[in-house]
Amino acid sequence: MLKDVFTILASTPAKIRHEVAAMSPRAIRTRPAPGKWAVVEILAHLEDIEQIGFRERIRDIVEQDRPTLPAIDQEGRARALRYDRKDPKRLLDSWARQRRANLKWLRKLRPAQLKRQGIHEKVDEMSAEEFVHEWAFHDLGHLKQILEVKRYALFPRIGTMREFYKLS
Numbered sequence: 001m002l003k004d005v006f007t008i009l010a011s012t013p014a015k016i017r018h019e020v021a022a023m024s025p026r027a028i029r030t031r032p033a034p035g036k037w038a039v040v041e042i043l044a045h046l047e048d049i050e051q052i053g054f055r056e057r058i059r060d061i062v063e064q065d066r067p068t069l070p071a072i073d074q075e076g077r078a079r080a081l082r083y084d085r086k087d088p089k090r091l092l093d094s095w096a097r098q099r100r101a102n103l104k105w106l107r108k109l110r111p112a113q114l115k116r117q118g119i120h121e122k123v124d125e126m127s128a129e130e131f132v133h134e135w136a137f138h139d140l141g142h143l144k145q146i147l148e149v150k151r152y153a154l155f156p157r158i159g160t161m162r163e164f165y166k167l168s
């Protein structure tokens with residue numbers, strides 16, 4: 001099972017790179033709706049959260065005794081770090097590089113380490129293993145989100161067939 005999770009973690013950066021490569025620079029920066037992230041902001045989020053949201057939390061759980069894991073204000077970070085102004089190519093390169101290193105590190109964790117627990121500020125107990133699963137779950141959620149942004153962009157042009165579709 002963990003092997004399948006590692007396969008997801010190893011493959012998402014290339015999948016997302018593939019989707020983004022087929023978009024115009026303008027489409028990458030266009031928000032699908034007010035308040036919803038453009039693709040560049042999703043990429044910046046993935047790159048930003050790779051260490052603080054996942055690797056560092058798992059590391060703290062493995063190295064400390066039931067550490068408290070602070071919640072992350074992702075909308076606040078998006079504004080403060082100007083996700084919208086970042087360069088998509090650099091973000092993808094940096095994220096993929098971090099991911100390779102993180103996977104190498106993850107594959108060395110032993111079962112006893114994965115069972116260890118931390119206390120998330122908002123949701124309470126989380127094991128290292130649960131975080132590894134959430135990491136892959138999070139990856140796929142954002143891959144899906146990027147596909148949705150691409151799908152939404154087509155919506156105004158599908159004519160009266162719009163009747164049959166609901167945008168969430």
Ligand code: NI
Nearest residue numbers: 045049138142
């Ligand atoms: Ni996210």
